Amino acid sequence: MxxxxxxxxxxxxxxxxxxxxxxxxxxxxxxxxxxxxxxxxxxxxxxxxxxxxxxxxxxxxxxxxxxxxxxxxxxxxxxxxxxxxxxxxxxxxxxxxxxxxxxxxxxxxxxWARTDLNYQIPGLGESMLFDYPTFAAFDMYILKRPGAENDYPTELKVAAKQAFEKMTADDAERLAHNIIVVTQGFIDGVIDPSIEDYKQEFLNHLQRYxxxxxxxxxxxxxxxxxxxxxxxxxxxxxxxxxxxxxxxxxxxxxxxxxxxxxxxxxxxxxxxxxxxxxxxxxxxxxxxxxxxxxxxxxxxxxxxxxxxxxxxxxxxxxxxxxxxxxxxxxxxxxxxxxxxxxxxxxxxxxxxxxxxxxxxxxxxxxxxxxxxxxxxxxxxxxxxxxxxxxxxx
Structure with missing residues (x-):
């Protein structure tokens, strides 16, 4: 069977x-x-x-x-x-x-959450990655969720700051859009992709918890x-x-x-x-x-x-x-x-x-x-x- x-x-x-x-x-x-x-x-x-x-x-x-x-x-x-x-x-x-x-x-x-939707695995193809320092950088420096820094250990905060400092403004915007909109849009996500300030709308939803x-x-x-x-x-x-x-x-x-x-x-x-x-x-x-x-x-x-x-x-x-x-x-x-x-x-x-x-x-x-x-x-x-x-x- x-x-x-x-x-x-x-x-x-x-x-x-x-x-x-x-x-x-x-x-x-x-x-x-x-x-x-x-x-x-x-x-x-x-x-x-x-x-x-x-x-x-x-x-x-x-x-x-x-x-x-x-x-x-x-x-x-x-x-x-x-x-x-x-x-x-x-x-x-x-x-x-x-x-x-x-x-x-x-x-x-x-x-669900990923930080890279086009992660390359040598010899195997394109995959998806959840990079913890990058996600923490999104949380603390791009989304700027109040109190976010209290949720991460020192080592991860250091790595997150380094990851953020390597990003261009376009990189940061792309990361936020992928996490909040792109990965959620085809699975009945809570964020309307037509909203201009989607990051603030996302923060409003987080605040309810x-x-x-x-x-x-x-x-x-x-x-x-x-x-x-x-x-x-x-x-x-x-x-x-x-x-x-x-x-x-x-x-x-x-x-x-x-x-x-x-x-x-x-x-x-x-x-x-x-x-x-x-x-x-x-x-x-x-x-x-x-x-x-x-x-x-x-x-x-x-x-x-x-x-x-x-x-x-x-x-x-x-x-x-x-x-x-x-x-x-x-x-x-x-x-x-x-x-x-x-x-x-x-x-x-x-x-x-x-x-x-x-x-x-x-x-x-x-x-x-x-x-x-x-x-x-x-x-x-x-x-x-x-x-x-x-x-x-």
């Missing part, structure tokens, strides 16, 4: 066509209703429009990534209960259309889960939380899902089997003290969906995306965890090759940051090869 070969597709504006996916052995598409604003109900007729296009190409759609959890829910502000009611309605509508798994995240403001720490954010997640999990159980949908990316504190924001202790907390907070995990190996592996294979093995029964990619961590806390096979994670051992779990539950787990290295074949092709067409296909083939080695040694 093998993992279900799926692919993240960004809808009609995606440069990758459904027919190409079918021709290259993809079984299921992972997508969302990107045209509907965060917090609004996903109508059944809109879900069916997307589903019919996918099925017309001979593909399936069982995983939504993502049904966004709004900032109102994360901060427990005035619109929280209305947005949760809308979320419940969307879950019912998705279930009526045959969707089995819904991915979400509980990351405040920033969905001034009095929300990890404890309070967990309480807000608990409230959300206790509201929506009964509906998920009722309609037969598995909810799957995506880990924080990176899985450690950034910008003074609370971070509550990045290590094995957080996984244990999630399981204890709401024991329902519908309260599960979207296991992103790349996100978890960006934290050097995470044993990703151990984490997957311990909570395999809660994993409803998998992102397989690798990272290489660096001594100062930085990391870069190193493809799918080589890196911090023993990918063969991780794939073996999933194969054993599928045998145990007699059901296949959907997997997608997450991100990928941009190589020669991707030159000149349009793609969202981190989502090269042929780089992801190469990663998928590498994972398939590991499956074959494990199933037929």
């Amino acid at each position: 093998k993992l279900i070969k799926s692919w993240r597709w960004f809808g009609e504006n995606d440069s990758v066509t459904l027919n190409w996916l079918k021709e290259n052995g993809i079984e299921e598409v992972v997508t969302a209703l990107h045209h509907i604003s965060n917090g609004e109900v996903w109508p059944e007729e809109e879900i069916l429009k997307v589903k019919s296009k996918i099925e017309a190409a001979g593909l399936g759609w069982s995983v939504v990534e993502s049904l966004p959890v709004t900032e109102a829910i994360k901060t427990a502000s005035d619109l929280r209960d209305q947005h949760i009611q809308n979320y419940k309605t969307s879950l019912r509508n998705l279930a009526a259309c045959g969707i089995k798994t819904v991915v979400y995240n509980f990351m405040p403001v920033l969905d 001034q009095h929300i720490d990890d404890v309070q954010l967990r309480a807000n997640l608990t409230y959300f889960l206790n509201e929506v999990i009964p509906v998920a159980e009722e309609v037969g949908i598995n909810l799957a939380i995506h880990p924080d990316d990176p899985p450690f504190a950034v910008l003074g924001l609370p971070r509550i899902f990045g290590n094995i202790n957080d996984m244990e907390w999630l399981a204890n907070t709401n024991p329902s089997q519908n309260n599960g995990i979207a296991f992103c190996a790349g996100s978890f592996s960006a934290r050097a003290d995470n044993d990703v294979v151990e984490m997957a093995g311990k909570y395999a029964h809660r994993i409803h969906f998998a992102h397989l990619r690798n990272t290489q961590t660096l001594p100062d806390g930085s990391f870069y995306e190193s493809g799918h096979i080589n890196g911090t994670v023993d990918m063969k051992a991780l794939v073996n965890v999933f194969l054993k779990e599928m045998k145990e539950r007699s059901a296949r787990i959907p997997m997608r090759p997450d991100h990928g290295l941009k190589g020669v074949e991707d030159e000149g092709l349009t793609a969202n940051p981190g989502y090269p067409q042929f780089g992801r296909l190469k990663g998928l083939r590498e994972v398939e090869h590991l499956e074959e080695e494990l199933l037929h040694p």
Whole structure:
């Protein structure tokens, strides 16, 4: 029994066509209703429009990534209960259309962060890098977040100052725009890219978390889960939380899902089997003290969906995306965890090759940051090869 070969597709504006996916052995598409604003109900007729296009190409759609959890829910502000009611309605509508798994995240403001979207790995291709000193320089000297200097150790502050002093004004603007706008724009980000002073708008969002720490954010997640999990159980949908990316504190924001202790907390907070995990190996592996294979093995029964990619961590806390096979994670051992779990539950787990290295074949092709067409296909083939080695040694 093998993992279900799926692919993240960004809808009609995606440069990758459904027919190409079918021709290259993809079984299921992972997508969302990107045209509907965060917090609004996903109508059944809109879900069916997307589903019919996918099925017309001979593909399936069982995983939504993502049904966004709004900032109102994360901060427990005035619109929280209305947005949760809308979320419940969307879950019912998705279930009526045959969707089995819904991915979400509980990351405040920033969905993911990288400092270099065109990082070159000699001999391998173009990747993405999170350089900690550069990110700290963005926080302290470009964004100028109040109190930012208190969040970094002396050694990192020195490195950040040196990194900033090497930047031109254009470099600094490009870095800020990439972190705040470019990496967030295609995943339902909170910042309107048309806003001229996007950095101030970003600071305004950060300010809303001034009095929300990890404890309070967990309480807000608990409230959300206790509201929506009964509906998920009722309609037969598995909810799957995506880990924080990176899985450690950034910008003074609370971070509550990045290590094995957080996984244990999630399981204890709401024991329902519908309260599960979207296991992103790349996100978890960006934290050097995470044993990703151990984490997957311990909570395999809660994993409803998998992102397989690798990272290489660096001594100062930085990391870069190193493809799918080589890196911090023993990918063969991780794939073996999933194969054993599928045998145990007699059901296949959907997997997608997450991100990928941009190589020669991707030159000149349009793609969202981190989502090269042929780089992801190469990663998928590498994972398939590991499956074959494990199933037929």
